[in-house]
Amino acid sequence: xxxxxxxxxxxxxxxxxxxxxxxxxxxxxxxxxxxxxxxxxxxxxxxxxxxxxxxxxxxxxxxxxxxxxxxxxx
Amino acid sequence: xxxxxxxxxxxxxxxxxxxxxxxxxxxxxxxxxxxxxxxxxxxxxxxxxxxxxxxxxxxxxxxxxxxxxxxxxxxxxxxxxxxxxxxxxxxxxxxxxxxxxxxxxxxxxxxxxxxxxxxxxxxxxxxxxxxxxxxxxxxxxxxxxxxxxxxxxxxxxxxxxxxxxxxxxxxxxxxxxxxxxxxxxxxxx
Numbered sequence: 001x002x003x004x005x006x007x008x009x010x011x012x013x014x015x016x017x018x019x020x021x022x023x024x025x026x027x028x029x030x031x032x033x034x035x036x037x038x039x040x041x042x043x044x045x046x047x048x049x050x051x052x053x054x055x056x057x058x059x060x061x062x063x064x065x066x067x068x069x070x071x072x073x074x
Numbered sequence: 075x076x077x078x079x080x081x082x083x084x085x086x087x088x089x090x091x092x093x094x095x096x097x098x099x100x101x102x103x104x105x106x107x108x109x110x111x112x113x114x115x116x117x118x119x120x121x122x123x124x125x126x127x128x129x130x131x132x133x134x135x136x137x138x139x140x141x142x143x144x145x146x147x148x149x150x151x152x153x154x155x156x157x158x159x160x161x162x163x164x165x166x167x168x169x170x171x172x173x174x175x176x177x178x179x180x181x182x183x184x185x186x187x188x189x190x191x192x193x194x195x196x197x198x199x200x201x202x203x204x205x206x207x208x209x210x211x212x213x214x215x216x217x218x219x220x221x222x223x224x225x226x227x228x229x230x231x232x233x234x235x236x237x238x239x240x241x242x243x244x245x246x247x248x249x250x251x252x253x254x255x256x257x258x259x260x261x262x263x
Contacts, residue, residue, distance in 0.1 A: 009249045010221050012256075016202035017222045020119045025111045026128050030135075033128075034106060037136040 091147040113159050119223045120163040134159040153232055160233040167211035205255040209248055216244035
């Protein structure tokens with residue numbers, strides 16, 4: 001791809017995706033949502049998450065061959 | 075977060091930055107109020123979806139709060155926030171299907187600054203946007219910031235945590251893949 005082709009595809013892309021306006025701003029005050037998000041991090045992990053984790057660890061201990069499969073899907 | 079604008083953190087007293095590092099919620103709110111619009115605008119430029127940009131702005135400031143101990147005041151709050159925002163947006167792009175409908179939807183809703191050239195048909199613009207949506211996120215993000223939003227390569231490099239030559243390479247690869255995709259659809263740019 002030469003410089004001329006590159007310029008043409010750049011212009012086409014600029015036509016396809018308009019630039020975002022300089023004065024774009026959120027439609028609502030996001031601070032309350034940030035505070036809620038900050039509070040949620042201190043919430044304890046639900047018991048079923050611990051149970052699921054324990055189950056996975058037990059499964060991996062009994063079937064070590066499954067570990068690469070788990071890692072693949074992570 | 076336009077590159078030409080002065081860094082807003084210059085206007086924030088050092089005391090606020092120090093208090094933020096020590097965990098002051100009031101200082102964090104001060105920083106949030108000063109930077110939320112810039113962070114939102116930066117994310118919107120990447121994800122091009124106002125609702126997702128709002129959610130990602132919240133996510134970004136949550137990550138900022140979690141990482142406050144690693145904040146280095148002398149490097150400026152805004153570049154640091156921009157980098158965290160970029161990674162949050164990149165994570166979001168990676169979870170999205172490269173479906174064509176998402177681009178078509180968001181282009182209509184976007185507060186756009188540019189007007190369309192009547193020489194380029196709406197169909198070609200739509201196919202280009204769809205093809206762009208199929209690019210790998212890390213190429214898309216570099217191209218959208220550097221080409222569409224015309225951000226300086228240095229700013230894009232800092233936001234992505236890569237070098238300027240790496241940004242140029244990603245942009246080049248994105249344009250080459252885009253051209254190939256369009257050619258397969260019978261569109262010669």
